[in-house]
Amino acid sequence: MTAEPRAASGPAVSTFPILLYHRIGTSSRSARGGEGQRFDVNADAFASQMDLLAASGRRSFAISDLLPCREAAATTVAVTFDDGTADFYRTAWPILREREIAVTLYVTSGLVGKSYLGSEMLSWEQLEELRDGGVEIGAHGYHHIALDLVSLERAAIECINSKLALEDRLQRAVTSFAYPFGYHTDPLKRLLPKIGYSSACAVKNALSHPRDDPFGLARLTVSGDLPARRFEQLLSGNGARMAWDGERPRTRVWRAYRHARSRTRRFEH
Numbered sequence: 716m717t718a719e720p721r722a723a724s725g726p727a728v729s730t731f732p733i734l735l736y737h738r739i740g741t742s743s744r745s746a747r748g749g750e751g752q753r754f755d756v757n758a759d760a761f762a763s764q765m766d767l768l769a770a771s772g773r774r775s776f777a778i779s780d781l782l783p784c785r786e787a788a789a790t791t792v793a794v795t796f797d798d799g800t801a802d803f804y805r806t807a808w809p810i811l812r813e814r815e816i817a818v819t820l821y822v823t824s825g826l827v828g829k830s831y832l833g834s835e836m837l838s839w840e841q842l843e844e845l846r847d848g849g850v851e852i853g854a855h856g857y858h859h860i861a862l863d864l865v866s867l868e869r870a871a872i873e874c875i876n877s878k879l880a881l882e883d884r885l886q887r888a889v890t891s892f893a894y895p896f897g898y899h900t901d902p903l904k905r906l907l908p909k910i911g912y913s914s915a916c917a918v919k920n921a922l923s924h925p926r927d928d929p930f931g932l933a934r935l936t937v938s939g940d941l942p943a944r945r946f947e948q949l950l951s952g953n954g955a956r957m958a959w960d961g962e963r964p965r966t967r968v969w970r971a972y973r974h975a976r977s978r979t980r981r982f983e984h
């Protein structure tokens with residue numbers, strides 16, 4: 716939390732939160748265990764957060780709709796979900812729909828209809844229903860692997876196949892991507908527009924802003940233990956750093972450590 720964002724050194728810039736959720740009201744906590752549990756948000760807590768969001772005066776956007784409107788940052792917010800677990804359909808979507816909150820769902824294409832690490836994944840039928848209900852469906856890789864630890868060719872295949880699988884089944888253009896675990900590289904960022912993506916979400920746990928990198932959009936992870944007061948602070952555009960350009964040194968150090976560990980952990984976040 717020590718690095719200052721480059722964008723923060725200029726004149727004051729309006730910021731907005733792109734919220735990142737994983738599982739809501741999941742019943743498989745004991746099955747998954749470990750670090751992933753931190754990102755499970757209780758259904759009542761999620762409903763309260765969405766009440767706060769609806770009352771905040773900010774307008775919610777799907778990521779593809781957000782990109783052209785980022786100048787209105789002071790009145791903007793986005794809600795995103797990663798992975799494509801079935802609890803989204805059962806628990807999160809009814810809460811969002813009731814409040815008319817736009818949402819982008821990033822789906823791990825190769826896991827649709829399966830069970831993975833104790834989590835039931837969305838089915839194609841559920842995804843079709845969500846598509847028809849106005850949910851933006853984005854890609855989240857095909858196998859949910861860390862794309863910065865594999866060759867650029869392998870990473871490109873993941874990005875292409877995840878997009879094609881969703882488009883083939885859902886008959887809808889898929890132009891939004893979210894990096895599994897948030898991990899990405901500059902060569903991959905340059906490749907994504909050539910594949911047909913118009914944006915990609917990272918994590919960064921920072922506030923986004925109109926000049927934020929469209930292929931490294933900053934998001935704020937909402938964990939299960941996030942206090943309501945802190946959530947309100949984020950909604951007001953405070954309480955977190957502003958997104959920075961490029962990669963911080965400690966990110967490179969962390970990648971070197973993960974390389975050395977020589978195995979990727981799936982569903983860490």
Ligand SMILES: [Zn+2]
Pocket residue numbers: 797798855859895896982984
């Ligand atoms: Zn993920």
